[in-house]
Amino acid sequence: MALEDYRAVMERCARGSFCKWIPLAHIKSWRFAKGCPSIEYGGFHSYSATGRLAVSLSLLEGRINYTDELLKIAYKCQVCGACDVSCKVCRDVMETLEVIRALRVKLVEDGQLLPEHMYVIENLRKEDNMMMKSKAERGKWAEGLDVKDLTKESAEVVFHAGCHISFDEDQWKLARAAVNLLKNAGIDVGIMGKDEACCGGKAYDMGYRGEFTKYAQNNIEAWNRAGVKIVVTSCSDGYFAFNRLYPQLGSRFEVLHTVEFIHRLIKKGKIKFSKTIPMRVTYHDPCHLGRMGEPYIPWEGIEKKIRGQIIVHEPSKPIMRGGNGIYKQPREVLRSIPGLELIEMERVKEYSWCCGAGGGVKEAYPDFSLWTAKERLEEAKATGAEAIVSACPWCERNFIDTSNGNGERMKIYDIIELVQQAI
Amino acid sequence: MTLSREVYQALEDIVGPDNISDDPATLDSYAFQWVAELSQRGSKFMPRPEAALLPGSTEEVQAIVRTCNRYKIKCKAFSTGWGPYAAPKTDGVIQLDLRRMDRILEIDEKNMFAVVEPYVIGGQLQAEAMKVGLNTHIIGAGSSCSVIAACTSFLGPGPDSIYMGHSSENLLAMEWVMPTGDILRTGSLGSGAGWFCGEGPGPSLRGIARGRRGAWGGLGVFTKCAVKLSPWPGPAVMPVEGVIPAYNSPLPENFRAYTLAFPTWESYADAYNKIYDAEIGYIAHRQFNLLGEEVWPAYIMRFIDPTKTTDDLEELLRLPEIQKLKVEGRRSFQLVLAGVTPRDIEYQKKALNEILVETGGRIVSKMAEPAMERFTLLYLIKMCFKEINMGLAGTYIGTFAQHGTPDFLVSHLRPAAEEALGRHQRKGLIADTGADSMMAAVSGIGGGGDCTFEQFCHYDPHNKESVRGALAYCADAARAARERGMHGGLEDIAREISKEELEESRRHAPQPIIYAFQRKIKEAFDPNDIGDGSYIATEEVKY
Numbered sequence: 001m002a003l004e005d006y007r008a009v010m011e012r013c014a015r016g017s018f019c020k021w022i023p024l025a026h027i028k029s030w031r032f033a034k035g036c037p038s039i040e041y042g043g044f045h046s047y048s049a050t051g052r053l054a055v056s057l058s059l060l061e062g063r064i065n066y067t068d069e070l071l072k073i074a075y076k077c078q079v080c081g082a083c084d085v086s087c088k089v090c091r092d093v094m095e096t097l098e099v100i101r102a103l104r105v106k107l108v109e110d111g112q113l114l115p116e117h118m119y120v121i122e123n124l125r126k127e128d129n130m131m132m133k134s135k136a137e138r139g140k141w142a143e144g145l146d147v148k149d150l151t152k153e154s155a156e157v158v159f160h161a162g163c164h165i166s167f168d169e170d171q172w173k174l175a176r177a178a179v180n181l182l183k184n185a186g187i188d189v190g191i192m193g194k195d196e197a198c199c200g201g202k203a204y205d206m207g208y209r210g211e212f213t214k215y216a217q218n219n220i221e222a223w224n225r226a227g228v229k230i231v232v233t234s235c236s237d238g239y240f241a242f243n244r245l246y247p248q249l250g251s252r253f254e255v256l257h258t259v260e261f262i263h264r265l266i267k268k269g270k271i272k273f274s275k276t277i278p279m280r281v282t283y284h285d286p287c288h289l290g291r292m293g294e295p296y297i298p299w300e301g302i303e304k305k306i307r308g309q310i311i312v313h314e315p316s317k318p319i320m321r322g323g324n325g326i327y328k329q330p331r332e333v334l335r336s337i338p339g340l341e342l343i344e345m346e347r348v349k350e351y352s353w354c355c356g357a358g359g360g361v362k363e364a365y366p367d368f369s370l371w372t373a374k375e376r377l378e379e380a381k382a383t384g385a386e387a388i389v390s391a392c393p394w395c396e397r398n399f400i401d402t403s404n405g406n407g408e409r410m411k412i413y414d415i416i417e418l419v420q421q422a423i
Numbered sequence: 424m425t426l427s428r429e430v431y432q433a434l435e436d437i438v439g440p441d442n443i444s445d446d447p448a449t450l451d452s453y454a455f456q457w458v459a460e461l462s463q464r465g466s467k468f469m470p471r472p473e474a475a476l477l478p479g480s481t482e483e484v485q486a487i488v489r490t491c492n493r494y495k496i497k498c499k500a501f502s503t504g505w506g507p508y509a510a511p512k513t514d515g516v517i518q519l520d521l522r523r524m525d526r527i528l529e530i531d532e533k534n535m536f537a538v539v540e541p542y543v544i545g546g547q548l549q550a551e552a553m554k555v556g557l558n559t560h561i562i563g564a565g566s567s568c569s570v571i572a573a574c575t576s577f578l579g580p581g582p583d584s585i586y587m588g589h590s591s592e593n594l595l596a597m598e599w600v601m602p603t604g605d606i607l608r609t610g611s612l613g614s615g616a617g618w619f620c621g622e623g624p625g626p627s628l629r630g631i632a633r634g635r636r637g638a639w640g641g642l643g644v645f646t647k648c649a650v651k652l653s654p655w656p657g658p659a660v661m662p663v664e665g666v667i668p669a670y671n672s673p674l675p676e677n678f679r680a681y682t683l684a685f686p687t688w689e690s691y692a693d694a695y696n697k698i699y700d701a702e703i704g705y706i707a708h709r710q711f712n713l714l715g716e717e718v719w720p721a722y723i724m725r726f727i728d729p730t731k732t733t734d735d736l737e738e739l740l741r742l743p744e745i746q747k748l749k750v751e752g753r754r755s756f757q758l759v760l761a762g763v764t765p766r767d768i769e770y771q772k773k774a775l776n777e778i779l780v781e782t783g784g785r786i787v788s789k790m791a792e793p794a795m796e797r798f799t800l801l802y803l804i805k806m807c808f809k810e811i812n813m814g815l816a817g818t819y820i821g822t823f824a825q826h827g828t829p830d831f832l833v834s835h836l837r838p839a840a841e842e843a844l845g846r847h848q849r850k851g852l853i854a855d856t857g858a859d860s861m862m863a864a865v866s867g868i869g870g871g872g873d874c875t876f877e878q879f880c881h882y883d884p885h886n887k888e889s890v891r892g893a894l895a896y897c898a899d900a901a902r903a904a905r906e907r908g909m910h911g912g913l914e915d916i917a918r919e920i921s922k923e924e925l926e927e928s929r930r931h932a933p934q935p936i937i938y939a940f941q942r943k944i945k946e947a948f949d950p951n952d953i954g955d956g957s958y959i960a961t962e963e964v965k966y
Contacts, residue, residue, distance in 0.1 A: 014810065021546070024565070024806070027549075027550050044452065045520060054452045070448040090814050306737060307854055307855040308854050309852065309883045310815045312734045319732050
């Protein structure tokens with residue numbers, strides 16, 4: 001939908017500023033009550049979701065023109081969705097996150113681009129990845145790994161490593177461990193190797209819908225050619241793209257994050273832990289796996305009024321409030337590791353604080369990105385945990401980058417590393 | 424008017440370049456406001472400020488105000504900023520957004536008060552207070568609102584007022600950057616004795632600075648205040664369970680969360696008085712009914728069953744149990760009891776039972792189910808679901824918001840409010856939620872005696888016809904109030920009625936001379952008239 005199609009959402013915003021906080025019911029302290037990194041860093045009201053709705057309406061009404069500041073308002077946001085969750089506690093007609101996305105799409109269509117994003121998108125168009133790397137290097141993570149090449153063979157399951165893991169040598173071990181776990185459990189799994197392409201999810205969040213659609217269609221075709229039924233990924237961005245966005249283009253694959261697959265294997269007794277990891281850890285819910293991890297539910301219908309002006313939909317419209325994301329599985333996986341103690345942070349699950357890496361922020365506003373991660377590490381430290389565990393390579397990298405710059409002592413893991421250590 | 428380069432530079436020198444903006448997009452985010460479409464501009468946007476500033480300290484606020492005096496520029500500060508009264512009322516105003524001043528400076532457990540800066544919200548202070556066995560009054564607008572704004576700048580009643588008082592009662596010492604730019608420290612703070620008292624030793628200016636209805640951002644900037652805290656006999660952290668939006672909290676043994684209903688409005692009013700007399704109740708409020716007598720029993724089910732949405736409203740309304748709740752729940756309000764000891768809660772329960780016997784009232788059975796009790800408790804203790812007000816049609820406007828004794832409200836205000844709203848609901852331009860869509864603070868002040876009824880008109884701000892319908896209703900509501908000797912409330916302010924109409928409305932206030940005194944206060948404290956025009960005062964002194 002175009003920005004204009006969300007005019008009703010903008011005009012129905014009551015500027016209650018619930019979007020700036022975690023759901024009020026969950027506030028446990030002064031320190032960790034805030035929910036939106038953008039307003040906390042940007043300062044002015046325009047950097048909140050309600051502010052962005054106002055700016056969008058002003059733009060539609062011709063009250064303002066494009067300025068550098070307007071571009072910052074639109075792009076200096078991780079599109080993490082915390083605003084959307086807090087707004088929807090009480091409001092069924094609001095889609096604040098969709099307005100923010102639609103604003104970016106309009107900016108891109110109108111040529112209002114950030115140079116930092118343009119470089120990344122140019123590279124995506126040429127090299128099929130968001131990491132500013134050559135596509136020739138893409139499959140290196142799998143060198144020596146005995147796994148099916150789905151450009152030549154077929155398999156029931158494709159493991160999609162994603163851009164970050166594929167080009168971050170420190171993270172190759174995550175993909176290799178995931179593939180080995182799947183294989184050892186007897187799963188018919190393959191990879192696209194050097195021909196794997198970006199999921200398009202980050203381009204989608206940055207407002208580049210054309211690029212997203214192109215990569216989504218290419219991936220769907222490639223997987224269909226390889227006879228794939230299930231897509232497994234360790235990347236939460238990828239999970240969101242495959243699980244929520246691709247079905248809108250006709251994709252019908254079952255989509256699983258690695259942590260879901262591991263959880264299944266533990267439940268079936270196909271993964272057994274033999275080692276103890278005596279450590280207190282806390283778990284960071286990646287936005288795209290947590291509050292945005294709910295599956296796509298197709299809906300076609302209309303808004304109508306009952307009792308004069310009460311707004312309803314015909315047929316009933318599914319509402320993505322973030323409550324049914326992937327929360328249980330990572331926690332149960334961690335709790336099943338002998339010796340490991342899981343301590344929760346104050347902001348968890350649908351109201352988790354973002355890692356800071358998403359929405360094109362790491363590319364365009366690295367200081368803001370690192371500040372956001374630092375806030376999360378502070379929260380993790382406040383639990384008394386020795387380590388923060390996540391299930392997304394973008395989160396992990398941003399925590400590591402922040403930690404390196406600040407002399408943090410907190411250990412940072414992807415959940416699959418701990419699983420592998422405990423086997 | 425656009426700020427001259429000289430003025431902008433002077434302001435930038437105070438707060439630094441990162442904390443000032445005159446970018447139109449930024450400024451329009453400040454102009455956008457709730458119910459602004461009801462104003463004469465007919466737009467979601469109030470007047471656009473000339474600049475927005477983010478001061479980080481009292482000293483910066485003082486320097487800004489002094490600069491405004493030097494250049495004769497109006498300024499208006501807000502803390503959390505909800506409502507048309509937070510935005511500039513006219514062109515030519517600079518907006519101070521106080522969000523960088525966001526610390527809880529102190530919680531004095533022994534003396535039961537906290538000292539806060541403007542951007543501390545009720546939810547934050549409450550969470551920290553509960554850790555030490557204390558609680559803070561949360562205003563009816565909800566826990567997302569600034570504590571300081573409630574204490575200094577607006578009315579300030581809330582569901583817990585019966586136990587914790589009105590915001591004006593809870594305000595202790597404060598730090599006030601007056602419209603001249605001078606800093607006044609009131610009460611005990613003014614004599615260097617700390618924050619514990621608003622009335623002295625030291626200057627006692629609570630009545631001058633905020634009066635009954637607050638300064639509305641038009642009389643300088645309140646930069647710190649101490650606020651009275653109350654005992655909290657619950658857990659240090661309220662456990663919250665359930666899937667969004669069906670959050671709920673288990674009831675501790677010493678708590679009860681009831682919905683009470685009465686056979687007549689007279690018995691309803693009697694129950695208020697008897698509750699005041701018995702000195703029971705931690706929270707007493709008519710909350711759910713703001714969604715309308717015809718709708719609330721079905722609508723709140725979305726907070727019980729997370730698979731439900733507003734789209735399920737009609738289906739839910741057809742359920743026999745909801746039909747029964749609708750009938751049982753007429754003339755009802757919520758009452759939370761909290762016992763500081765087991766004997767205390769037993770006494771309160773016993774007293775309530777006697778009140779119900781004497782008034783013919785009863786506990787509404789559906790609302791006594793565990794899931795409903797848990798939801799009621801969480802909602803009213805934390806005031807965390809307040810955007811429910813916007814949940815039906817997109818937004819609402821509160822009308823007939825009057826304080827008075829229980830019998831005055833039920834016998835005098837209520838019939839007028841029901842007649843006006845019911846007539847307009849039948850036209851289809853506002854939501855037909857039922858003629859009784861009244862929220863009510865059972866107690867507007869600590870201990871009771873004074874209470875409030877507010878009639879909710881739900882309308883769609885996206886639909887121009889609906890906006891026109893809401894406007895027509897507001898005009899009618901104000902007229903009906905005046906005919907019964909009452910002054911207008913939010914409906915007058917949102918519509919930005921003419922000066923003459925406003926003066927006429929205020930003549931019907933219980934003590935119209937107050938507005939004349941407020942004019943005198945304004946003239947004395949703001950000689951250069953740099954305060955925003957929201958400050959409530961009559962145009963001329965007439966007494």
